[in-house]
Amino acid sequence: MKGRIALLFGSVSVALVAFALTSARVIAADKVDPAADAKAFQNFFFQKFPEVKHEDFVNGPYSMNADMKRQWQEKEEFPPYEFALEAGKEMFATPFRNGKTYADCFPNGGIGIRQNYPYFDQKEGKVVTLELALNRCREANGEAPYSYVKDEMASLTAYMAFTSRGKPMDIEIPDDPRALAAFESGKRYFYTRRGQMNFSCASCHVESPGERIRAEILAPALGILNAMPIYRSEWSGMGTISRRFVTCNSQTRAVPLEPQADEYRDVEYFLSYVANGLPIAGPGARP
Amino acid sequence: MTWSRPLAILFALSLAPAARAANEADYTAAYAAAEAASKEASGLRNQWTVTVSALAAAKKAADGGDFDGAVAAAKEAEALAKASIFQATSEKEAWKAMEIR
Numbered sequence: 095m096k097g098r099i100a101l102l103f104g105s106v107s108v109a110l111v112a113f114a115l116t117s118a119r120v121i122a123a124d125k126v127d128p129a130a131d132a133k134a135f136q137n138f139f140f141q142k143f144p145e146v147k148h149e150d151f152v153n154g155p156y157s158m159n160a161d162m163k164r165q166w167q168e169k170e171e172f173p174p175y176e177f178a179l180e181a182g183k184e185m186f187a188t189p190f191r192n193g194k195t196y197a198d199c200f201p202n203g204g205i206g207i208r209q210n211y212p213y214f215d216q217k218e219g220k221v222v223t224l225e226l227a228l229n230r231c232r233e234a235n236g237e238a239p240y241s242y243v244k245d246e247m248a249s250l251t252a253y254m255a256f257t258s259r260g261k262p263m264d265i266e267i268p269d270d271p272r273a274l275a276a277f278e279s280g281k282r283y284f285y286t287r288r289g290q291m292n293f294s295c296a297s298c299h300v301e302s303p304g305e306r307i308r309a310e311i312l313a314p315a316l317g318i319l320n321a322m323p324i325y326r327s328e329w330s331g332m333g334t335i336s337r338r339f340v341t342c343n344s345q346t347r348a349v350p351l352e353p354q355a356d357e358y359r360d361v362e363y364f365l366s367y368v369a370n371g372l373p374i375a376g377p378g379a380r381p
Numbered sequence: 382m383t384w385s386r387p388l389a390i391l392f393a394l395s396l397a398p399a400a401r402a403a404n405e406a407d408y409t410a411a412y413a414a415a416e417a418a419s420k421e422a423s424g425l426r427n428q429w430t431v432t433v434s435a436l437a438a439a440k441k442a443a444d445g446g447d448f449d450g451a452v453a454a455a456k457e458a459e460a461l462a463k464a465s466i467f468q469a470t471s472e473k474e475a476w477k478a479m480e481i482r
Contacts, residue, residue, distance in 0.1 A: 131481075138481045156443065210404070285476040286469060290429045296479050349428035 108289035126274040128267050128367055131281065135368040143304070152320035152375040154313030158304035162311060166379065175252055175325040178245065178332045182253030185246065190235040196250070197229040199231035208251075209374050212363050213266065214273040216225040220357040221276050224251055225334055242353035243340060248332035248377075255323065255376030263320055263374060265367040280364030283357045284315075289346030296363070310381060317369045319362065321378030328351040328381065335362060403448040409453035412439055418462035429468035432461040 105188035139151060146157050150352040159211040173179075186204065189195050201210075211224035222230075228250055229239035269271050287294045296305065299315035306312075311329075320336045333341070336353035339361070343350040351357055415436060422428045435458035443451035 134481050143395060155406075173468055281478055281480070285479040286472045287476070290431050290464075292468065294476065294479060300479070300481065339452070344430065349430055351426065358394045 095337070106266035108193060117236045122318055126278045127273070128277050132279075132368040132370060136316060136371075137205040138300070139314050143314070149373050150318035151314055152369075152372050153306075154318065154321060154378070155311040156206060158315065159311050161296065162381070167249075173325070173377075174327075174379050175323075175332060178249040178252045178323075179256055179377060181245075181254075182251070182262070183211060186253050189235050190194030192235050194235050196228065196231055199227070199234065204254060205257045208376065209253045209261045209264045212264075212359065212366060214268055214270065214276060216268060216270055216273075218271045220356065221280075221363040223335070223354065223359055223362055224254065225336055226354050226359070242334060242336035245332055247336075248334045251323045251334060252332065253308050254378035256372060258374040259376070263317075263366060263369045265363070265370055267367060274358045275281050276363055277367060280360035280362070284364055291344065291346040292348040295342065313380075315365065317372040317375075319365050320369055320372055321375040321380075323376060324378040326380045332377070333372065362370075394470040405448060406444070408439070408443045408448045408451040408455065411452045411459070412436075412443070415455045415459035415462060418435065418459050418466065422462045422465040422469065425466060425469040427465050429461055429465045432458050432465060435461060 124153065136148075139146075140148060143151075143158070150157040153163070153166070156166045158262045179233060186196050197205075201207055211227070214220070215222045225242055225247055228247065229242075229277055232239055240250075270357065284295045287297070298312045299318060303312050303314035319335060322338065323332055324338075325332050329337075336358065339358045340350040389446070397406055414447060415432075419428065419432050422432065435454050439451045439454035441457060
């Protein structure tokens with residue numbers, strides 16, 4: 095009898111310990127931990143491509159293919175984004191009709207700050223991207239906002255990115271549950287399959303970087319926004335981050351969201367944060 | 382072997398109703414069902430471009446008086462919209478399987 099009781103007691107104890115351990119795991123898995131996510135994200139790519147220098151991931155497909163890299167390095171002598179860069183510099187310095195300029199809207203006069211965008215605005219409770227901040231600056235000074243997917247926005251962000259070249263991405267997530275929720279929302283968007291092709295962002299940029307999709311070589315997700323905006327030969331022009339998200343959605347046969355939708359802002363926040371420490375390389379050029 | 386069996390089949394076939402051409406009411410019902418599913422997909426932020434194209438094709442066929450084509454396109458749109466709803470619903474949890482940890 096005593097033996098049975100001891101056996102029963104032992105079994106119940108084992109079950110309770112197992113339950114406690116499992117519960118702790120579930121809680122740990124559901125806890126939002128951006129620092130751990132960023133570490134795991136970077137390690138995944140560093141281990142998958144041990145021959146690629148860490149700072150080289152920001153060069154997208156060129157970090158994956160030596161031939162393409164050589165061609166790109168030659169093209170960089172006369173980069174195709176140069177016109178946009180010059181236009182952006184001029185636009186940035188040109189006063190609005192009220193006499194103010196973009197420099198009045200940004201810390202450090204807007205120079206060398208690209209690496210801090212997007213940021214979480216605790217007043218608004220949402221992510222603010224550089225493109226959004228530029229249009230808000232325009233509207234605050236009585237100017238009409240630019241299209242998020244056209245040349246003017248690409249030129250402005252190209253100039254601002256250029257003034258930050260080489261600076262490490264430095265995105266902060268404040269100790270605010272709304273900021274953590276935005277990061278988590280961005281992560282969910284990145285991994286969620288959508289469109290008739292049933293692709294997520296990760297299907298191409300985590301599972302298949304370096305592989306070909308038709309004629310293109312897929313870029314790794316790590317540092318994918320560090321070189322934005324980009325001149326794409328496929329577009330015969332410049333493209334903003336908004337344009338990149340919209341196009342990716344269309345290619346999976348999903349109806350794109352409106353530029354600067356909360357989901358796009360959040361996924362930009364997620365992708366930028368996990369690239370912390372990697373250098374800004376924008377504006378970039380892509381096939 | 383007699384002729385009775387083939388004759389019976391022919392007789393039965395002659396009584397079977399011929400496939401009826403679709404009319405405007407069929408199209409209206411099919412389009413409404415497709416549109417409802419499409420709106421549900423939109424509400425889930427997961428509309429597919431092919432659903433939108435199929436809906437437009439249905440409308441265009443109906444405007445041209447081709448109700449057979451219009452019903453077929455509307456049914457295709459409904460099926461696509463339902464697939465996108467299924468995708469959005471299942472991905473609420475399924476995305477975690479892809480996550481780098």
